[in-house]
Amino acid sequence: xxxxxxSGKRKAYITAMRTAMxxxxxxxxxxxxxxxxxxxxxxxxxxxxxxxxxxxxxxxxKIGILPDIMNTVYIVLATLVIVxxxxxxxxxxxxxxxxxxKLVGMIExxxxxxSGIPSIIYGLVGMxxxxxxxxxxxxxxxxxxxxxxMNLPTVMRTTQESLKTVPQSYRDGAFGxxxxxxxxxxxxxxxxxxxxxxxxxxxxxxxxxxxSAALLFTAGFAHALNGIIDGLTSPGATLTVALYVYAxxxxxxxxxxxxxxxxxxxxxxxxxxxxxxxxxxxxRRNV
Amino acid sequence: MSDIMTxxxxxxxxxxxxxxxxxxxSIPEKSITALIGPSGCGKSTFLxxxxxxxxLIPEVKITGEVSYKGVNIFxxxxxxxxxRREVGMVFQKPNPxxxxxxxxxxxxxxxxxxxxxxxxxxxxxxxxRDAAIWDEVKDRLKxxxxxxxxxxxxxxxxxxxxxxxxxxLLMDEPTSAxxxxxxxxxxxxxxxxxxxxxxxxVTHNMQQAVRISDNTAFFLLGExxxxxxxxxxxxxxxEKRTEDYITGRFG
Numbered sequence: 001x002x003x004x005x006x007s008g009k010r011k012a013y014i015t016a017m018r019t020a021m022x023x024x025x026x027x028x029x030x031x032x033x034x035x036x037x038x039x040x041x042x043x044x045x046x047x048x049x050x051x052x053x054x055x056x057x058x059x060x061x062k063i064g065i066l067p068d069i070m071n072t073v074y075i076v077l078a079t080l081v082i083v084x085x086x087x088x089x090x091x092x093x094x095x096x097x098x099x100x101x102k103l104v105g106m107i108e109x110x111x112x113x114x115s116g117i118p119s120i121i122y123g124l125v126g127m128x129x130x131x132x133x134x135x136x137x138x139x140x141x142x143x144x145x146x147x148x149x150m151n152l153p154t155v156m157r158t159t160q161e162s163l164k165t166v167p168q169s170y171r172d173g174a175f176g177x178x179x180x181x182x183x184x185x186x187x188x189x190x191x192x193x194x195x196x197x198x199x200x201x202x203x204x205x206x207x208x209x210x211x212s213a214a215l216l217f218t219a220g221f222a223h224a225l226n227g228i229i230d231g232l233t234s235p236g237a238t239l240t241v242a243l244y245v246y247a248x249x250x251x252x253x254x255x256x257x258x259x260x261x262x263x264x265x266x267x268x269x270x271x272x273x274x275x276x277x278x279x280x281x282x283x284r285r286n287v
Numbered sequence: 288m289s290d291i292m293t294x295x296x297x298x299x300x301x302x303x304x305x306x307x308x309x310x311x312x313s314i315p316e317k318s319i320t321a322l323i324g325p326s327g328c329g330k331s332t333f334l335x336x337x338x339x340x341x342x343l344i345p346e347v348k349i350t351g352e353v354s355y356k357g358v359n360i361f362x363x364x365x366x367x368x369x370x371r372r373e374v375g376m377v378f379q380k381p382n383p384x385x386x387x388x389x390x391x392x393x394x395x396x397x398x399x400x401x402x403x404x405x406x407x408x409x410x411x412x413x414x415x416r417d418a419a420i421w422d423e424v425k426d427r428l429k430x431x432x433x434x435x436x437x438x439x440x441x442x443x444x445x446x447x448x449x450x451x452x453x454x455x456l457l458m459d460e461p462t463s464a465x466x467x468x469x470x471x472x473x474x475x476x477x478x479x480x481x482x483x484x485x486x487x488x489v490t491h492n493m494q495q496a497v498r499i500s501d502n503t504a505f506f507l508l509g510e511x512x513x514x515x516x517x518x519x520x521x522x523x524x525x526e527k528r529t530e531d532y533i534t535g536r537f538g
Contacts, residue, residue, distance in 0.1 A: 099345070169380060169382035170382060170384055170385075171343075172340070172382065173378065173383075173444070173447075174384070175340065175343060175371065176338065176340060176371060176448070177371065177394055177395040177398055177447065177448070177451050178367075178368040178369065178370075178371035178395065178398055178399060178451060179394075183398060187394070188384055191386075192385065
């Protein structure tokens, strides 16, 4: 019955399923596009050089987001400086040195769970531990340390995954030439997985940029313009927190949308650079 | 000719399965020794024991003794890195590092503390000449080694092993991933190298063993069945099992 016709019922079923799938695709795409375009249309006209290059002044009733931009930069830098060696180091230890596979599995599971916890809980813990118990008070540093805990699993897991992609034959080759464990890791294994570490790093930057809940508790709301040292020890709002404050507490929706547009463009750039970095290293490896 | 490596009643277990059973053998220096036998007979395991590459596999247990120049290599005072420098290794699949040809060759000497550029240049050139690949790569030493063909990569790996200035060269089926022309170049190379080095080669190819080796060891199910001069072993095997294997009755 190779040429037998499909029954009417079956035909109708196939058509219905196809339509349903098409509708959901269109809806998803439309939602995302609408959101992006809406934010950009509302936001871009409000971005001015004055806005991004000055600090706010209550006297002259002007708003500038330069302090928030700088705070964001400081918090990204401070977080990366701590989370990178910690996460990559833990990954190297777990993948290359640790003998107890059960324990490694447990730590990996814990890390995965950790990365799924709502960020506001990190904020609460960060406030109680860093701000109060360690007496850092509300400061960018306390915020950065909270973000370190939040991003540690991401950096660790991406590094681990890329360590596992380095072929065992490279390690064997290096061991066979009489290299010690650390030399093998430093000269053969780590260079083979730089791309993974950088990808983890870029993903973390994205998360740090987008984080607000954890920082509301720990880093505060100030809009003061500081150098990096003073900045880290005093409270300050990052772009996302400033967005919340301007929109919710001061009713400055124009500024809020301007910040939203800036954040969106930054996120786009970060994702783009993650892709490019990945491609660059993939190419370099398969010369 | 004196013996450079000797195994005495060597047994090895992976977990609970025994891979080597009471292997005793003496390898004469500056000669080629072929290890033959069917898959899973323990010949590769034995080879990897000689420079303690098996240390890298968890749950390996070894009893018995392997001595290199009279020193038991399992002794706690032995520096494994130094042992692996003196007993170098070439693997089944060519495994150059993803770096330049020069850096590949210089990896061993650098590992063992050679820093001077002039000295490294000299070692790299000598190793590449010894491995008969100098003329093909001398103009592109800074290029990535992964751009070479499979046969060139394998000769590069041999050069890389030679650059560490070993006494013994272990080769684990070095030609099984190569085409016939590359294979014959490596065989020729092995014959040249035995002037200076002791070569122990695992091979699945019995013609290869006949063509290049001075002595042959036949392994079966973790046991060393027979060991002797290649010519004699292949023409008048003492053991029935050897005869069955070399005449192709199993394996």
